[in-house]
Amino acid sequence: MNSKRQSKKRDEPVAGSCYACVCTATSREHVPPKNLFPEAKDFQGEDLRQQLITVPSCDIHNLAKSQDDEFLMVCLAGLVGNNSIGYRHNFGKVGRAVRRSAGRLLQKIFIAPQRLYRVELKDNKFVDVLWGSPDVPRLRRCFGQIVRGLLFHDFGRAFEGQVHIHLAFLHLEAGNAKTFNDFLKKRLEMDLVDCPKLGSNPEVFYYQRSEPDEFGLFAYRLRFYGRVEVMAGVLPAASNPPANIIQKFIEGGIKTIVTLGPEEFEFN
Numbered sequence: 715m716n717s718k719r720q721s722k723k724r725d726e727p728v729a730g731s732c733y734a735c736v737c738t739a740t741s742r743e744h745v746p747p748k749n750l751f752p753e754a755k756d757f758q759g760e761d762l763r764q765q766l767i768t769v770p771s772c773d774i775h776n777l778a779k780s781q782d783d784e785f786l787m788v789c790l791a792g793l794v795g796n797n798s799i800g801y802r803h804n805f806g807k808v809g810r811a812v813r814r815s816a817g818r819l820l821q822k823i824f825i826a827p828q829r830l831y832r833v834e835l836k837d838n839k840f841v842d843v844l845w846g847s848p849d850v851p852r853l854r855r856c857f858g859q860i861v862r863g864l865l866f867h868d869f870g871r872a873f874e875g876q877v878h879i880h881l882a883f884l885h886l887e888a889g890n891a892k893t894f895n896d897f898l899k900k901r902l903e904m905d906l907v908d909c910p911k912l913g914s915n916p917e918v919f920y921y922q923r924s925e926p927d928e929f930g931l932f933a934y935r936l937r938f939y940g941r942v943e944v945m946a947g948v949l950p951a952a953s954n955p956p957a958n959i960i961q962k963f964i965e966g967g968i969k970t971i972v973t974l975g976p977e978e979f980e981f982n
């Protein structure tokens with residue numbers, strides 16, 4: 715009964731071309747992948763798969779067909795700091811997938827040897843979490859496809875232009891990269907302050923989209939399990955941003971202070 719409900723997609727035809735390229739669509743792809751949303755059997759019947767977003771997709775750009783969906787699921791659901799849904803998903807579906815593969819799944823996903831940590835939540839409640847070095851280029855590619863899927867969903871056509879993914883949840887050592895991360899987060903927070911949170915299962919996933927600036931650039935913020943944050947800068951092909959002088963200063967090693975509201979971000 716559950717599987718029937720879970721596989722229900724919106725009654726949209728598989729006609730037309732892929733959300734990410736000019737190929738003919740062969741299926742509808744969930745954006746983000748369906749397996750990130752826990753099944754009702756792991757949540758005492760609670761439905762966390764309501765009105766999932768789907769877009770027409772070719773085989774190449776279907777994350778499920780490339781097994782990138784499994785990669786994403788294990789990477790995201792196992793991260794330290796997720797809300798309780800992320801944790802429980804980790805112990806349900808993710809745990810089953812890992813056990814089925816006898817650990818090979820983890821070896822495929824983490825580049826460095828993975829470790830198991832025991833973390834105390836509160837009141838003597840412990841959870842085991844996995845950590846290693848995730849395959850960052852693959853993560854970036856997956857999120858790039860998710861953002862292109864959301865762009866299709868939001869605007870009704872394949873997006874032409876560049877999508878720059880920033881994995882805000884990765885741990886960074888102090889330095890320019892960390893300062894830049896903090897700066898981007900703050901900047902986006904200010905841009906998104908009045909933008910609605912979109913998505914029907916916000917404890918699992920929601921996203922926000924900023925208004926285009928004077929050059930046509932805009933941004934997405936994706937949030938998974940209440941905690942895992944991914945940012946995307948979107949540059950439509952028609953946009954014409956000026957050269958970024960601040961970026962040149964930072965790259966050139968020049969001491970640069972960028973002010974945002976009351977906060978200062980110091981580079982180099």
Ligand SMILES: [Zn+2]
Nearest residue numbers: 732735772775
């Ligand atoms: Zn495609």
